Each structure stands twice: as structure tokens, then as C-alpha cells.
Amino acid sequence: MSEVIKQQGLTGNPVRTSTPSIDSPKAQLGMLLFFNKALSGNLDVACASCHHPLLGGGDNLSLSVGVDAADPDLLGHGRVVGGNQAIGVPRNAPTTFNIGLWQQVMFHDGRVAQVTDGITTPDKDFPRVDPLAGRNLVHAQARFPITSVAEMRGKQFDKHGTAQSCREALAGRLGGYQKAPKALQKAATRYWLDAFRQAYNSPTASPKALITEQNIAEVLAEYQRSQVFVNNPWRSYINGDLDAINTTAKQGALLFFKGRDQGGYACASCHRGDFFTDEGFHNILLPPLGPGKAAQEGGATQLDLGRFLVTQREEDKFRFRTPSLLNVEVTGPWGHNGAYTSLDAMVAHMLHPFNGAIYYDSAQLRQPNVQTQHLRENIREILRSNSDLSGQGYEEQHVRQLVAFLQTLTDPCTRKKECIGKWVPTAERQDPMGLQLNARFSD
Template sequence: MIMKSAYFPLACVLFLMLAGCYKDTASVDAYVPDNSSASILRAETDIELGKIIQQRGLHANPAKDKNLPSIESPLAQLGMKLFFSKALSGDLDVACATCHHPLLGGGDNLSLSIGVNATAPDVVGHKRLLQGKLSPGVPRNAPTTFNIGLWQNVMFHDGRVEQLASGIHTPDVAPAEVDPHAGSNLVHAQARFPVTSNHEMRGETFDAGGTTQSCRDKLAQRLGGYGDTMQGKLSDAETRYWLDAFRAAYAQPVASAPELITEHNIAAALAEYERSQVFISNPWKHYVEGNLAAISPAAKQGALLFFRERGQGGYACASCHRGDFFTDEQFRNVLLPAIGPGKSNASNPNLQRDYGRWLVTQQETDKFRFRTPSLLNVAVTGPWGHNGAYTSLPSMVEHMLNPFQAALNYDPAQLKQPGIQTGQLQQNLREMLTGDSDLAGQPYPPEDVGKLVAFLHTLTDPCVTDKACMGKWIPPTEQSRQDPMGLQLNARLEP
């Protein structure tokens, strides 16, 4: 850890030394404007980056040509209410926002998410703890919901919700089949799954033994106050509150709860809220659009390292983190240290292993492969990796520079969360290496880490770190007072 955090100052010191040395040269030559050699060098970097931007056709506007809703739209407003309501969880204790809070980078600041059985249901972030047993049951890190509408092909770290030519595939149907109930887009299809997961929202007893579909339907019935008498029945005032909200959002003032409050409409509204979270207006975009002062010289150096091919002074990061959304949506084994319970272990809880894409395709070559994440806003979406193994951005970048070395020397002490399983690290690494690793490492000058990190910081939209700007995506407290049973999540960081 000490070594890792040392890179920032080191990069700064090197940069200051260089900057100082340019100044001296300039002042010696009376005929040249003050900072000429520095600005010539800067101009060269800008020219090089300009070529890369042009060759790759980058425009830094991945939302171009996408039809994404505004947060002001009625459906997104209803979606926000639902996203923040614990009414969608079996035991009325978890909301989507518990693990995807707009003020926590659209995630939860945890390596591995904690849904049901928390010591204090409204606490989010790294002080959210599990009751009793401390080992987390959710095997993966919660990805950000920011810019979720920009994914073209796959949702989830293993892509188990997937756009096929003829429709959307989900885990509810056989491999490679289209799910007729998936909804109108990937985000809609995804939004139907968290409520069915025992560890995330469902709990152990709600609709126990039922299917994913019966669970969704029963949650919708409970919310609308119709159908079977169910566990955790809501008050009449609460179901009335939701009926009013659905009638307003769907502009159907006389429709009944069974007509309006369906699992389809719940997921559709959730998806509209999530798809309104477009946060792409970052310094890198301003730079690509021509404001050469929008990013620092260190970030420009980092950008060159990021985009240039190996052997041409770069690390070819963009061969996978491609295009304006910084992902090719493909699956790769980059040797992330295997921590946590793992996902392939339903029958054997001691396996602590996650085969990633293999769980979807059963193809041997897909073992340990995970989706290339987008890097937009990556500075605020930690911990990083599909399981949150890295808790600082520099250490994540070090991993990407030399995966095998980093995995071999991985220090579990960086995990801030108690109880995360780390017993199988070396055994899993050995198994990962028998497959195809998709990322070759190399020794690298330590200052490159700081440059790459400086570049990654330019991908943060200032809105996402501004409480006032994010306010539009968080339901107002007054609304929480209107919620008769007080099920709106009013998240807090402290127990």
C-alpha cells in the first residue's frame, strides 16, 4: 500500500522537475517567449493525441445516436421512486439504491455487495455490515449504473443478459434463447433480476421455492395490494401511494393496480430511471472537442500511454477499453485475484471460485473471463475489478500493467471489508494460468502509473462528485414523508 500511494507524489515530483527545467531554458534565451520549449513539447503531445483521436474516430460522445430519457420524464421519476424503495425486497430491507447509490458512484463502495441481513438496513457504503456471519454472500462487485444505457450487447460481469440478433437473452431461458419477457432493452431485462436474488433483495423466505417469475409477480402483487396474501403485506395507504404513482407515470388515471403495477411495468420504470443516468461530460470530452487546456500535461502523457500500441511507447489499453465508451464488451481473463465466495459454488461453498463467462457459455476458453468494463467515471466507481479485489485506482492500474506479477503479490490487507474469503487466492491463480490469460504484462516505469491514473481521472463527469448536481437522481426527503410505510431508502454512511 505504501509503495502504491507513493506513485502519485513521484509522478508529480518528476513533472515539476521537468516543468522547472523548461522554465530555465526559456529564461536563458531572451528571444523566445517564456515557456516556449514546454509549450512546444505540449503542442507535440497534443498533435500526437490529435492523430490518435482522428485515427480512432473518437468524439467522446458515446450517447450520440442513443435515445435516452431525461430524469424529468414521468417514467424515470417513477423509476427513481422504485429504485429507492425497500418495498421491492422480500423483507422490506433492501433497495436497488442500497448497492447503486448515485452519491457512491452508482455503486456501493464495497468490494462485495451486502444486500439482505445487514446490521442496519439504511447504512450504505463501507460501514454496511452483515449480521452474524461476516463473510459476504454476494460474489461480485456492484458495477455502476451510470451510463448503463450505453451498453450495446451485454449486462453483468459475465454478460448473462445479452442482446442477440433476434432479441434479448436472459438466465431465465435456455442458452442462446431469446427471453420473451425480457422487455424493450438490456437495462429493462436486467432490472428484473436483482429482486430474485436471495443475497441481494429476495431474502431466504419470500416466495421460498418459487421461480424467478413467481417471485417478481408476487412482489408486484404485494406492491399493488392484489393477488395472494403475501409475506410482509403492505398497508392500504402504501399500496394506494404506489397506485397513484403508477397512474401518474403511465398517464392512466383510472387503471387498476393489477393492470398497472406489474413486474413488467416496475422493471420498465426502473430502467428509464437508470438510463437517464448519462454522465459523459468530462474533461477528456472537452479536450477531444478542442479545449486543449481541459486536461493536465500528465493526463495527456497518460492518454498516449493508454492509446498507443505496445512497442510504440504505449500499453494498448484501448485494444480492449475501446472507443468512446472505453469497452469492446468482450470477455477476457486478466487474472484478477480471486477473492470472495465465488459464483460457481452453489453446490460447494468452499470452492471460492468464479469462472465468469464460462458460467454462461460452458466453453473451456471462457473460464475466468469477465466483461471489459467501461472506464467512464472509473475514479469514483471503486473498489475495482469484478470482485472489488483492488481498493485503490493506482493498484488496479498496476495490475493491468503487469497482471501476473500483481496477482502473485496481491495483498488482501487492502480489503477494507471484514470477512472476505481469500483462502483460495494462489490455487485459483494457478488454475487461471492453465487457461489463456488475455493480457500480457511487462515491467514498467513507476511514473507511468501516475500518468495513466491522471488520464483516468479525466473521464470523471464533475456532476457525479457534486451533491447538488446529483440531487436530481435522489428522491427528495419530502417524498419520503409521503411514503406511508417509510420504505424509501434514506441512505446514510454511519451506523
């Protein structure tokens, strides 16, 4: 194994940039905002509704439910869209854990990306850089969920506006300096002004100068970038504690890293390095389900064209970003649309994507109302596409061994309430309007 570790250049430490502490003033303010429904058009969704630290930085759903939830404060499988409406969010919420470690791309399709002269975002035609993207990828990303109709904006808020006018209207509403629907009470805008003045150490700054869409994105990013969870048994093992992982996991590690010519599966050809990703895009034939995301609104049904939507290059159809596998055990369901609800099934798919797609059984979905009407024809369609990984026969026990290895990538903090609780505001910190999400969880 030490040879494999050397060959792969692994140190166990994926952190390449400096990240803030959760105790820093900006991360603390970011936490309050991340958990507050005031950033959504209809005051009903917070970032934490879909990225809750007690749910592995996700929502435990295949497809996220944002606006119009039957019960906005309920998370887990009981979270459903109210009023008999269909699920509107086409993709699985990735974890925010270790989000600050990405160097190149955000989102399943990489539509926010670091390039030589700046950061590209959907606000500019690809690949032009966005001058308002901010200092880092996480800041750039944080400006988008609030503009998404299905995630946070809702159908009515700043209805005919642009993404930028929506952001500014939300900031103006939070600071109480701009007229907007569902205005906040004076006590609430005062609460936010005090919080921003404290975090920015600017006791006399005006709301308009301080509570800006840029500063909101900055502190949301500081909070998320503080979620570094990289102390796992695999790292201890690399650093010399040979008993940190068991024999099954060691067998799995060899299968994961070794090439096909050496009896392995070369998983690390894509899930590379200490962060377990090449930050590249590959078509691994994940079964298409959910509302889908096509080039044109109302285009193909329930298909998601992935990276193609950004680059418009034919070869990028159905390609998605290689996820990091750190903490993967706690971030299910898996795949860009949560098609797999057990890690075993996901790993079996990766061993033989072609068969995985053909024999996919949607009965495993644990969330009601996920759209699967076109599943069979869509699977046929992706099977005709250019897969980047066809797979091969494999031994059943290899699934168990690979899963055992993946489980050694879990930082114990992510599963302990007293540890992860540092990233969840206490109920006592509730704002004057009661808009802080103090979530209830269903199974």
C-alpha cells in the first residue's frame, strides 16, 4: 500500500488554501444568514433548508425542495412541495462540507469556474469572466441560489428583474433601505444592521454601505469555507497509524487506486489526489430522473444535459463534475440527481455504469414524487451517448471492500452533534421576526 500512496502522491491533507475559523466574526454572521429565511423572496427558505450541517451539509433528499414546501421548517424525507406541485429543483444538493477546497469549479456542471483572469458565472456568456464574482469560488457561488426561482426566489419576487436586481432587492430589504415585497419589520432590519456592523467592525456604517449583496455573499462564503472536515481514519493511516483502518478497507483502497492492469478499478484516475477529484467532467451514465435541465426551457423532458449546458459542446452532453469523496458516507443520496440511495448501489454503478443504467431500479428512491415517467426512454438515450466509463465485470465482494474504504474518508466530527453543532446557530439566537430556520427532521 505504501507504494500506491507514494505513486499517487498522497499526504492525507487536501487543504491547499487558508480557510477561516467558524469563530471568526464574518463566519458567525454568515452562519446567521445561512440559516435565515429572510434571504428568500417569500421568507420561506434558507440556505440551510438544503445544506444542513446535521444532514451532511445536504438535505438527505434525491432532489431538493426549496420554495413552496408544505412545511418550510421540516427537513428530511417529509419535506415535500405543497399544493400538489411537482418538484422544481432538477439536481441533488451537494454538500457544503470542504467547499473551500475546490480550486476550479462549483456546481455539478461547473458553471461557476476559476479561470486565469477571474471567475466565470452564468451572469456572463461563457467563458467571459464576471467582474462581480467576488474573491473566491464560494463567494461567486453564493450569489446564485437567491436568484433561483425554484430554490429561494419564488415566482413573484422581483418578477421581471434580472439576477442582479433580485440580489439588490433582497439586500435592500434586509437592510431596510429599499422598498421590496414582504418588507421586514424595523426590529429585524435593526438586528441585521447591528450584526453587520459588528462583523465588519464598522459601528457607524449605514445599512446601504454595509448590507450589500456583495457583503452578504462574502459572509455566506466565510461561513461555508469554515466547514473543513478532513480529519478521517484514512488520513491517520497515511500518516503512519496502520491500525486506523481495517483489512476490508485496505483491500478496498487497493482496488480504488490500482490500475486495471494491476487488478484494480482505477477510481483514482478521476477521484484523484487527497481531495478525491480531478475537478473534471465525465459521463458515467447516471440514470436521468427528476424534472431535468435542458438547453431550452420546455425542451427535452427529464434529461439533464450537464456540462453541455455551459459549453454547448456536443461531447459534454451528460458530463458532470467528479465529486470529492471526502465524507461521502454522510452526503447521500448520491449522484447529481440522487438516483442512488445507498452507497453500495452507487459504487456498484461506478464499477459497471452500463449495467447500472440498464438495470436501474427507481423503487430505491425514498422521496415521494420524483419524476420518473420518462426514465426508460431517457436511459436508452444516455446509453447511446459517449460514456467516459463503460465498466467491466467485477466480484461482488469488491463493492463491500470499496464501500469500507470510502467509509474511512468520514471525519467523525460530521456525525457528532456536539462537534458539528458549532456550525448550527442555537435557537436562542432567533431574530426578532422568527425567520431563523430551527429545523425539525423527519426520518
